[in-house]
Amino acid sequence: MAGLNSTPESRMQLAAIARVRWQLFVHSLRTTKGALELFSRIVLSLIITAGGLGGAVGLGAGAWFFVSEGKAEWLAVLLWPVFLFWQFFPVMASVFTETLDTSNLLRFPLDYRSYVVVRLVYGALDPSTVLGGLWLSGMAIGIGIANPRFFPWAAFVLLLFGILNVLLTQMVFAWVERWLAQRRTREIFAVLFFLVMISFQLVGPMMNRYGPTSAPLLRKFGAEASPVQRVLPPGIAARAIAQATGGRPGAAFGSLGFLGIYGALILRVLSVRLRAQYRGENLSEVERDVSTRDRKQGVRPGWDLPGLSGPVTAVFEKEFHYLSRSGPVLLTLITPIFMMLIFGFGQGRARPDSGFLQRSPDLGFPAGAAYALLLLTNLIYNNFGADGGGIQFFLASPVRFRTVLLGKNLAHMVVLALELLVVWIGASFFFRPPTPATAIATLAGLLFAAPANLAVGNLLSLYSPKRIELSSFGRQRAPQLTVLISFGVHLVVFGLGAATLFVAHYYRNIWLATGIFMAFAAVTLTGYRQVLQRADRLALARREVLTSELCR
Amino acid sequence: MLPHSPTDRNRASAVEIVSFCATHIWAKGPRPLAPSGLGASWRIGAVLESKHFMEVPAIATEELTRLFGELVAVRDVNLRVAPGQFFGFLGPNGAGKSTTIKMLTGLLAPSSGRMEILGLDFDKNMVEVKRQIGVVPEGMALFGRLTGAEYLNFVGRMYGLDRETAAKRTGELLDFMQLADQPKKLVTDYSHGMQKKLAMAAAVIHGPKILFLDEPFEGVDAIAAGTLKAMLQRMISRGATIFLTSHVLEIVERLCSHVAIIHRGQLVAQGSLEELRAGVESEVASGMVAGELPAAKRLTLEEIFLHTVGGSRPTEQELSWLG
Numbered sequence: 001m002a003g004l005n006s007t008p009e010s011r012m013q014l015a016a017i018a019r020v021r022w023q024l025f026v027h028s029l030r031t032t033k034g035a036l037e038l039f040s041r042i043v044l045s046l047i048i049t050a051g052g053l054g055g056a057v058g059l060g061a062g063a064w065f066f067v068s069e070g071k072a073e074w075l076a077v078l079l080w081p082v083f084l085f086w087q088f089f090p091v092m093a094s095v096f097t098e099t100l101d102t103s104n105l106l107r108f109p110l111d112y113r114s115y116v117v118v119r120l121v122y123g124a125l126d127p128s129t130v131l132g133g134l135w136l137s138g139m140a141i142g143i144g145i146a147n148p149r150f151f152p153w154a155a156f157v158l159l160l161f162g163i164l165n166v167l168l169t170q171m172v173f174a175w176v177e178r179w180l181a182q183r184r185t186r187e188i189f190a191v192l193f194f195l196v197m198i199s200f201q202l203v204g205p206m207m208n209r210y211g212p213t214s215a216p217l218l219r220k221f222g223a224e225a226s227p228v229q230r231v232l233p234p235g236i237a238a239r240a241i242a243q244a245t246g247g248r249p250g251a252a253f254g255s256l257g258f259l260g261i262y263g264a265l266i267l268r269v270l271s272v273r274l275r276a277q278y279r280g281e282n283l284s285e286v287e288r289d290v291s292t293r294d295r296k297q298g299v300r301p302g303w304d305l306p307g308l309s310g311p312v313t314a315v316f317e318k319e320f321h322y323l324s325r326s327g328p329v330l331l332t333l334i335t336p337i338f339m340m341l342i343f344g345f346g347q348g349r350a351r352p353d354s355g356f357l358q359r360s361p362d363l364g365f366p367a368g369a370a371y372a373l374l375l376l377t378n379l380i381y382n383n384f385g386a387d388g389g390g391i392q393f394f395l396a397s398p399v400r401f402r403t404v405l406l407g408k409n410l411a412h413m414v415v416l417a418l419e420l421l422v423v424w425i426g427a428s429f430f431f432r433p434p435t436p437a438t439a440i441a442t443l444a445g446l447l448f449a450a451p452a453n454l455a456v457g458n459l460l461s462l463y464s465p466k467r468i469e470l471s472s473f474g475r476q477r478a479p480q481l482t483v484l485i486s487f488g489v490h491l492v493v494f495g496l497g498a499a500t501l502f503v504a505h506y507y508r509n510i511w512l513a514t515g516i517f518m519a520f521a522a523v524t525l526t527g528y529r530q531v532l533q534r535a536d537r538l539a540l541a542r543r544e545v546l547t548s549e550l551c552r
Numbered sequence: 553m554l555p556h557s558p559t560d561r562n563r564a565s566a567v568e569i570v571s572f573c574a575t576h577i578w579a580k581g582p583r584p585l586a587p588s589g590l591g592a593s594w595r596i597g598a599v600l601e602s603k604h605f606m607e608v609p610a611i612a613t614e615e616l617t618r619l620f621g622e623l624v625a626v627r628d629v630n631l632r633v634a635p636g637q638f639f640g641f642l643g644p645n646g647a648g649k650s651t652t653i654k655m656l657t658g659l660l661a662p663s664s665g666r667m668e669i670l671g672l673d674f675d676k677n678m679v680e681v682k683r684q685i686g687v688v689p690e691g692m693a694l695f696g697r698l699t700g701a702e703y704l705n706f707v708g709r710m711y712g713l714d715r716e717t718a719a720k721r722t723g724e725l726l727d728f729m730q731l732a733d734q735p736k737k738l739v740t741d742y743s744h745g746m747q748k749k750l751a752m753a754a755a756v757i758h759g760p761k762i763l764f765l766d767e768p769f770e771g772v773d774a775i776a777a778g779t780l781k782a783m784l785q786r787m788i789s790r791g792a793t794i795f796l797t798s799h800v801l802e803i804v805e806r807l808c809s810h811v812a813i814i815h816r817g818q819l820v821a822q823g824s825l826e827e828l829r830a831g832v833e834s835e836v837a838s839g840m841v842a843g844e845l846p847a848a849k850r851l852t853l854e855e856i857f858l859h860t861v862g863g864s865r866p867t868e869q870e871l872s873w874l875g
Contacts, residue, residue, distance in 0.1 A: 299701045299704075299705065299720075299722045300719060301715035301719040310709045310714065311710050311712075313709065314705075314706045314710050315706075317702075318695065318698060322695075322698075325697050326697075389694060392687075392691055392692075392693035393695070393754075396682060396687045396689065397682060397710050397711065398679045398680070398682035398683040398710075398711065398712070540678075541661075544661070547659060547660075551691045
């Protein structure tokens with residue numbers, strides 16, 4: 001056993017992991033796709049950094065104002081949005097985030113401490129951490145300018161707050177992944193969600209009835225909620241800074257300790273999951289099925305969709321099985337409803353002119369529909385990502401790729417249609433039912449936008465495929481090139497959509513928008529058809545890339 | 553119907569599996585290619601003469617070459633596999649076996665050369681060729697987030713079977729492969745051997761005339777291997793052609809009538825086992841290659857293989873830190 005230490009040096013292992021990731025990165029640059037990926041990553045990083053710096057300046061100015069005015073406790077007003085963004089952005093934009101698949105590290109003699117460090121360090125490398133970090137830095141600088149003496153303290157408190165956010169994000173991810181991995185817990189989640197939806201629906205009528213007389217009640221609620229927010233991390237962090245600037249160092253240390261306790265608790269709950277993963281946990285549903293081992297069922301025939309050929313129907317059915325078994329996808333698909341809730345309630349019913357959608361409630365449905373289309377990006381732009389090694393079947397089967405893509409596109413459009421239905425109900429409830437003219441204009445807009453996205457998505461699925469794991473939150477990141485191009489497509493499509501709506505608004509005729517959208521739709525549908533017709537040739541030409549990327 | 557208890561199944565497999573295949577799969581699906589003179593008594597359609605099939609190889613390649621950058625993975629391979637042959641394609645690791653099988657099944661484009669499957673030019677009749685063949689590629693081509701039944705149903709529909717036929721054959725194949733016990737289990741949760749059996753079931757669900765198998769017995773237990781071998785032999789007896797790569801030379805020797813050996817991308821031997829054996833014996837006897845033949849004993853395929861590729865390992869190698 002010469003040369004083998006009895007306890008492998010953790011630092012050496014971490015260095016080896018960092019080195020292997022660096023080598024993987026360098027090797028990826030050997031191909032054109034790898035170089036394009038790097039370019040896309042740089043562009044995206046610049047965009048994120050710009051957003052981060054802009055936010056940092058704004059938040060820094062806010063922090064400077066509050067501290068200069070002696071209202072440091074009000075820093076909570078700035079910390080809460082940062083906190084909420086940090087927690088919700090990774091779930092809503094999982095396409096941009098990457099969690100290291102640490103399962104393949106388990107074969108090595110990596111001790112638990114090193115495993116946790118690897119998970120935390122690589123798990124923290126995502127845009128929300130970068131943005132949150134920049135924003136908190138901006139706040140620290142703002143506080144430092146307002147009162148330089150308290151800069152080190154504020155920086156330390158905000159650093160601790162940032163670490164707490166990182167830990168909380170990972171904890172939420174780890175647990176949600178665990179809960180959504182099994183059918184039973186997925187069903188419980190679905191029921192809970194349904195109940196929440198129903199309860200929200202009750203809130204609306206109640207607000208309509210009691211809204212005008214509820215202002216004092218809301219003020220009372222605000223007064224009661226304030227102490228609650230003060231014992232939650234953003235409130236505590238703000239208080240720790242306020243107490244220090246107010247000349248109460250003992251209390252400030254107490255608040256800091258409180259924040260530390262939160263961090264320790266979150267770490268403890270996270271470590272329950274990490275320890276299970278470290279032991280080689282399998283989140284599949286094998287164990288449950290073992291109990292039904294002897295139960296045999298006859299094989300049911302596949303779906304029969306009138307008007308569609310057998311292969312198209314088969315692909316369509318397969319896509320639905322895949323989507324319905326992916327917790328992260330299901331969660332992504334319900335986010336339009338959350339957005340409606342946020343817009344519906346967040347902008348306040350008490351003042352009808354307080355928000356964009358309150359002023360133009362007719363736009364609730366189009367905005368929700370656009371958002372629903374946006375959420376399908378991850379699926380549309382990487383059609384074969386979840387198929388993995390199954391791509392070999394498509395290549396070896398006698399079915400043309402245009403048929404396969406058509407089946408997949410149809411499945412995604414049915415999902416979009418279901419989303420639209422939900423959005424329509426939500427918009428009707430939270431704002432007001434869209435007029436027939438608005439609804440038709442929206443559908444015409446989608447008839448233009450969806451084929452454009454599908455056409456580009458099909459091309460990128462063949463040109464820039466990437467294997468993704470639909471069952472896991474952290475392993476479904478799309479290629480950076482795809483992200484960049486999809487940004488461009490969305491920019492053009494939504495830009496044209498907005499310009500069309502502006503023209504229609506200018507002439508006070510929504511039917512004009514419908515006409516323009518239909519004209520655009522004729523172009524994008526033609527483009528979509530062209531892409532489908534060329535799909536076989538492209539797939540054959542790209543078969544090596546497809547198999548090498550997807551069969552890893 | 554096959555018996556369900558494992559013991560019964562093993563005991564009965566030799567007889568019942570054969571009758572299962574004959575009754576349930578090939579008897580009803582598209583008929584496999586079987587030339588007269590190779591044991592089959594039927595023909596594919598009146599317009600096709602059996603003489604035509606005698607002349608047309610099931611698989612033929614001409615100067616088949618594949619480059620990866622500057623690396624020549626496969627160079628000028630001229631293969632000829634007659635209909636109804638159980639053909640073993642052998643070679644050391646990295647010799648070009650998988651690359652060749654990928655080209656023959658459309659998973660990889662050749663850099664140059666031609667391929668004909670059942671007399672059809674592959675490039676010009678790709679879809680038609682794919683309809684006639686079944687494939688178990690290196691990666692098995694499975695869809696992990698489907699159950700076994702859903703996957704086979706899906707494959708059947710993709711090969712043009714109607715819903716009822718696909719479902720019926722799915723049930724029968726799952727039963728036959730002993731995969732019917734856990735209907736809700738996702739393919740991703742299958743063991744390696746189970747996945748192999750499922751991939752094999754998917755490759756035959758449409759009753760292909762040629763079956764391409766890349767390492768079909770790798771990671772498969774003895775019981776499952778017995779099941780698979782029986783099925784393959786039955787396919788051969790019905791006139792299908794099987795082209796397989798394997799590192800398990802004992803299995804190849806037992807199953808295959810013809811063998812080709814590829815080494816460093818080039819075909820170095822091709823023919824029946826007897827022809828290869830005679831070739832090596834004459835080479836050794838004439839001193840063309842180094843080595844000795846075991847006295848009074850027929851050469852095994854492993855010995856033929858090692859003589860052909862010169863695979864003796866240097867014994868002086870030292871890994872002093874081991875053990």
